[in-house]
Amino acid sequence: MADIDLYTAGTPNGQKISCTLEELGLKYTVHKIDIAKNVQKEDWFLEINPNGRIPAIVDKTSGTPQRVFEGAAIQLYLCATYDTQHTISFPYASAEYWEMLSWLTWMQSGIGPMQGQANHFYRYAPTKIAYAITRYQTETKRLYQVLNDRLEAQRGAGQGLWLVGGKYSIADLCCFSWVNWAEWAGVETQGFAAVRTWLEVIQRRPAVRRGVEVPERFAMKEAMRTREGEEEYAKHHSNWVMQGMKEDEEKHK
Amino acid sequence: MASIVQSVMGSAGVKAEKPIKLYSHPGGPNPWKVAIILNELGIPYTTELMDFGDLKKEPFESVNPNGRVPAIEDPNTGLKLWESGAIIEYLLETYDTSHALSYASGSEKWEAKCWLHFQTSGQGPYFGQRAWFILLTSARRGLSQYHSEKNLTSCLDRYGNEIRRVLGVVDAHLKKTGGEYLVGDKCTFADLAFVPWHWLLTSPPHIMGEGFGKEWREEYPQAWAWNERLQARTAVAKAREDRQAAMQAGH
Structure with missing residues (x-):
């Protein structure tokens, strides 16, 4: 039986890994990293991820602990080690595998960083800079358009509404984890019909429904239903984000 | 050093007989990550320097749905790939059978992947944002119509701090392990992936200012020495020179 420690927080990157673990039916122990207290910068955690970010895992199953950091590396490691039936991945070095890897890399160097910057300037930055908000929301929408075009093309080619190989895989899951937070970045998904259908299908997966509730209740969508809820949620999250940033700035002055 | 013949024989028995086509651009650092790996492994390749205007339309969009470089076409396997991180993993798996730049198994194999993914999600995007705001603010300096949107200092600061943080992460890691490279005791693809973005710090457009080399050397000495190595x-020098030649040729 698997023996995996997951270090995480309730963010898109964190939820992506808990969802992957749930999809694979693996046993794991959740360690909530309190970003408000900068736990991710403590020495013991830097031993697990030298970059001081969540998510990270330590797999103790084989007896020799293996640390893995960076979301895509973790997803690839978990599938290589435990998804021997290829339920959410593809055989190593197959054409589908490389296509899946392209989308994983695209997400983590595109949607993740760009939507993350939109979050920063739209939600957290103390001064509102119109140029920066527009730049990153627009870039996020450009990437959603690429996703939408791909899904439509795949459906048109009889491959279903999935990014690679005619089935749901970690390529879909990693993109999903960010698109599922679109409203937080102030990005409308209205114009992306294929993405919206795809999103709703993935949201209904039992493993995903469990995974997004790790390490705590996923309250963003509910909070966003009312103006007061949105403000309250935004205030709470701005505090810890800005605090972490300030500490980084001082360290590297 | 492994012989060329040995290093271009793939694990699946694939030989790099026909040259790989690399879609590139001299301005962006990412295609040059791939050029470095191709040089290191002695894989024959041809470079097609693309105009930005041709990236977001056919026929290129069929190679890369994201409309960006790099992308490759490998006639030896019939595969088209995009995203520099994915291309690098593919080249290593297919052609680095003697593991000159990679590890076959064990902890190092996964550790190298972690660092590569850190580079593609943590280094590239943030260095890129700094470059964007540097080019934007310098372009706006003679354009009076943009003066209403004047204060982008906080954006520059945000990404400048992130560049320092990334160099700090590498520096601390090398200090802790006492090694010369990120993983194990040899240079791997993970180290090499960081290289082209460093060019924007040490040569024009000097996105952290011309004096930044001194700060880097003094504040992050292990990371500095690593970059020098x-x-x-x-293979790195060749890519650097090829890029400069392409820039001078007016691309």
Whole structure:
């Protein structure tokens, strides 16, 4: 039986890994990293991820602990080690595998960083800079358009509404984890019909429904239903984000 | 050093007989990550320098749905790939059978992947944002119509701090392990992936200012020495020179 420690927080990157673990039916122990207290910068955690970010895992199953950091590396490691039936991945070095890897890399160097910057300037930055908000929301929408075009093309080619190989895989899951937070970045998904259908299908997966509730209740969508809820949620999250940033700035002055 | 014949024989028995086509651009650092790996492994390749205007339309969009470089076409396997991180993993798996730049198994194999993914999600995007705001603010300096949107200092600061943080992460890691490279005791693809973005710090457009080399050397000495070692490699020097030649040719 698997023996995996997951270090995480309730963010898109964190939820992506808990969802992957749930999809694979693996046993794991959740360690909530309190970003408000900068736990991710403590020495013991830097031993697990030298970059001081969540998510990270330590797999103790084989007896020799293996640390893995960076979301895509973790997803690839978990599938290589435990998804021997290829339920959410593809055989190593197959054409589908490389296509899946392209989308994983695209997400983590595109949607993740760009939507993350939109979050920063739209939600957290103390001064509102119109140029920066527009730049990153627009870039996020450009990437959603690429996703939408791909899904439509795949459906048109009889491959279903999935990014690679005619089935749901970690390529879909990693993109999903960010698109599922679109409203937080102030990005409308209205114009992306294929993405919206795809999103709703993935949201209904039992493993995903469990995974997004790790390490705590996923309250963003509910909070966003009312103006007061949105403000309250935004205030709470701005505090810890800005605090972490300030500490980084001082360290590297 | 492994012989060329040995290093271009793939694990699946694939030989790099026909040259790989690399879609590139001199301005962006990412295609040059791939050029470095191709140089290191002695894989024959041709470079097609693309105009930005041709990236977001056919026929290129069929190679890369994201409309960006790099992308490759490998006639030896019939595969088209995009995203530099994915291309690098593919080239290593297919052609680095003697594991000159990679590890076959064990902890190092996964550790190298972690660092590569850190580079593609943590280094590239943030260096890129700094470059964007540097080019934007310098372009706006003679354009009076943009003066209403004047204060982008906080954006520059945000990404400048992130560049320092990334160099700090590498520096601390090398200090802790006492090694010369990120993983194990040899240079791997993970180290090499960081190289082209460093060019924007040490040569024009000097996105952290011309004096930043001194700060880097003093504040992050292990990371500085690491970069010096990497820049001295023949394969890296060749990519650097090819890029400069392409820029001078007016691309």
